[in-house]
Amino acid sequence: MNKLIELKNLTKNFDDQQVLRGINLDIYENEFLTLLGPSGCGKTTTLRIIAGFEEPSDGQVLFNGIEISKLPPYKREVNTVFQKYALFPHLNVADNIGFGLNLKKVDKSVIAQKVERMLKMVGLEGFEKRDVTLLSGGQQQRVAIARALVNEPKVLLLDEPLGALDAKIRKQMQVELKKIQQEVGITFIYVTHDQEEALSMSDTVVVMNNGEIQQIGSPTDIYNEPENRFVAGFIGESNIIEGVMIKDYLVEFDGFQFECVDKGFEDMEEIEVVLRPEDLDIVDPEQAKITGIVRNITFKGVHYEILVETDLRTYMIHTTDYAEAGREVGLKFGPEDIHVMCKMGAY
Amino acid sequence: MKKNSKLSGFYLGLIFFLMYLPIAVVVVFSFNQSKLPVAFTGFSLEWYDKLFHNSAMMEALVNSLILGVLSCAISAVIGTLGAVGLSRIHWKSKGILEYISILPLMIPEIILGMVLMAFFYMLGLPFGMLTLLIGHTVFCVPYILMEVKARLVGMDPSLEEAARDLGASPFRAFWDITLPLIMPAVVSGSLLAFAMSMDDVVISIFVNGPRLSTLPIKVYTQLKTGVTPEINALCTIMLGVTILVLILYSLVGKHKGGKNEQTDRA
Numbered sequence: 001m002n003k004l005i006e007l008k009n010l011t012k013n014f015d016d017q018q019v020l021r022g023i024n025l026d027i028y029e030n031e032f033l034t035l036l037g038p039s040g041c042g043k044t045t046t047l048r049i050i051a052g053f054e055e056p057s058d059g060q061v062l063f064n065g066i067e068i069s070k071l072p073p074y075k076r077e078v079n080t081v082f083q084k085y086a087l088f089p090h091l092n093v094a095d096n097i098g099f100g101l102n103l104k105k106v107d108k109s110v111i112a113q114k115v116e117r118m119l120k121m122v123g124l125e126g127f128e129k130r131d132v133t134l135l136s137g138g139q140q141q142r143v144a145i146a147r148a149l150v151n152e153p154k155v156l157l158l159d160e161p162l163g164a165l166d167a168k169i170r171k172q173m174q175v176e177l178k179k180i181q182q183e184v185g186i187t188f189i190y191v192t193h194d195q196e197e198a199l200s201m202s203d204t205v206v207v208m209n210n211g212e213i214q215q216i217g218s219p220t221d222i223y224n225e226p227e228n229r230f231v232a233g234f235i236g237e238s239n240i241i242e243g244v245m246i247k248d249y250l251v252e253f254d255g256f257q258f259e260c261v262d263k264g265f266e267d268m269e270e271i272e273v274v275l276r277p278e279d280l281d282i283v284d285p286e287q288a289k290i291t292g293i294v295r296n297i298t299f300k301g302v303h304y305e306i307l308v309e310t311d312l313r314t315y316m317i318h319t320t321d322y323a324e325a326g327r328e329v330g331l332k333f334g335p336e337d338i339h340v341m342c343k344m345g346a347y
Numbered sequence: 348m349k350k351n352s353k354l355s356g357f358y359l360g361l362i363f364f365l366m367y368l369p370i371a372v373v374v375v376f377s378f379n380q381s382k383l384p385v386a387f388t389g390f391s392l393e394w395y396d397k398l399f400h401n402s403a404m405m406e407a408l409v410n411s412l413i414l415g416v417l418s419c420a421i422s423a424v425i426g427t428l429g430a431v432g433l434s435r436i437h438w439k440s441k442g443i444l445e446y447i448s449i450l451p452l453m454i455p456e457i458i459l460g461m462v463l464m465a466f467f468y469m470l471g472l473p474f475g476m477l478t479l480l481i482g483h484t485v486f487c488v489p490y491i492l493m494e495v496k497a498r499l500v501g502m503d504p505s506l507e508e509a510a511r512d513l514g515a516s517p518f519r520a521f522w523d524i525t526l527p528l529i530m531p532a533v534v535s536g537s538l539l540a541f542a543m544s545m546d547d548v549v550i551s552i553f554v555n556g557p558r559l560s561t562l563p564i565k566v567y568t569q570l571k572t573g574v575t576p577e578i579n580a581l582c583t584i585m586l587g588v589t590i591l592v593l594i595l596y597s598l599v600g601k602h603k604g605g606k607n608e609q610t611d612r613a
Contacts (some may be wrong), residue, residue, distance in 0.1 A: 053508055074515055079513065080508075080509070148512075148513075
């Protein structure tokens with residue numbers, strides 16, 4: 001795949017505050033890339049720089065190898081779907097979608113055709129003459145997507161587009177967005193703070209925090225091999241334990257040594273270990289190295305969330321087994337359940 | 348509680364009665380046959396007829412209309428651009444700038460009139476329509492500026508960004524998106540400004556020059572030589588026009604309110 005956008009050492013300051021601290025990122029053709037992070041991590045600012053609404057304080061934005069960071073938004077081959085849709089309230093659905101083509105002086109009949117095709121793609125056939133202010137949130141969202149895509153951009157930018165929708169429609173739109181992206185075959189850059197959304201739709205997830213990229217990888221990489229405590233904590237729930245890498249494939253934590261599948265660390269390097277709650281099993285105490293007392297059990301629908309207190313810490317376990325509070329139990333996990341990562345500063 | 352509300356109802360009635368009695372008297376006597384405003388002797392449109400044949404009065408009316416429309420149009424452009432400009436700056440001194448921009452409303456008219464007269468004299472401008480126009484524009488701009496500013500505050504800034512994102516130059520984004528959305532505020536502000544221009548005496552007297560007269564000035568100077576029923580007729584007409592403008596203003600305002608709600612939902 002070809003590189004489409006390159007961000008090189010991008011920084012951005014607002015007044016005295018540094019919101020981006022050197023972003024380096026390559027974005028490829030036909031990729032569904034998600035910028036994921038908590039609010040204030042710089043993900044929206046990064047998107048706005050690519051769209052042209054903000055100029056970086058330093059660094060470069062390359063589009064097909066050409067520097068574009070000074071180019072105004074209306075000269076860029078990218079289109080944006082805004083968080084609150086930003087549909088023009090004084091125009092109907094067709095005029096909203098045709099707005100960009102109208103500016104390019106495209107023939108009226110061609111516009112009408114393209115609008116119709118777009119409406120069909122987003123499942124709003126026959127909505128041409130509707131008043132956009134009277135549509136539901138999900139319908140407005142579809143119009144916003146159609147309005148952006150009708151201009152045939154090389155890249156579609158989406159700024160938390162599903163944030164204002166309720167859970168059920170959000171799930172449905174996630175599936176549809178992915179389908180649309182595959183259908184039109186262009187790059188989607190998607191901003192969200194919802195890790196589940198990021199994992200289920202993306203080809204590549206970029207985890208950001210504090211104006212810096214924490215990890216770039218596929219959803220499975222990000223989930224299974226988090227590079228540091230922040231990524232592990234932000235993506236899903238996890239037990240994070242400090243430990244020491246004795247040597248390749250052998251790690252020590254909580255006073256025990258465990259076999260693991262990680263290598264490449266220095267011998268005796270201080271590391272942190274991630275144990276996902278769903279990878280831990282509750283067994284009889286004599287079957288496990290780590291033992292503790294069940295402190296709390298909560299029914300979560302599909303599974304129970306059990307808190308087990310050991311001498312050193314409290315582990316969170318997600319399991320379909322039941323274990324009443326106060327019982328002594330053991331925690332069991334296999335070598336492949338231990339994810340070793342570099343130690344980083346406190347978060 | 349019941350007694351209390353009866354009392355307040357009576358009080359309210361009394362206030363309105365006292366406030367509108369003089370106006371009612373003027374309206375009633377404009378249709379009076381007799382020249383003397385002491386007794387109503389019979390219905391007549393004589394004074395209206397006289398008024399329409401009074402060429403000096405009609406000339407003043409035309410002057411006032413030209414002045415009102417022109418100062419309104421110029422103020423609409425300046426006020427709208429000013430409000431849009433103010434909405435886009437984020438300086439620390441923005442608050443002060445906003446106060447300065449509506450200052451003409453707060454300066455006593457008589458001082459504004461004097462200052463304008465001195466200023467025009469200094470510039471050597473001939474007193475007449477031009478000076479009147481500048482003077483009226485000065486106090487009309489704030490009305491439009493305030494209305495448009497309030498409208499812009501409720502507007503989603505990403506609307507204009509969306510337009511630019513879709514290929515609109517900054518000018519097209521303003522023309523195609525922002526302007527239609529703030530238009531109700533521009534119109535309602537202009538109507539208010541027009542009403543203010545149509546009845547201004549104080550500032551006009553300072554800057555109107557020797558030969559030119561506006562309707563309010565004409566009425567004011569006529570009063571010195573005694574009230575004729577003609578003036579009553581004129582006042583009634585002006586009253587009617589003012590009420591009409593106010594009704595229009597409130598209709599535009601209502602429309603604006605409705606649209607605002609919809610924008611919020613969008």
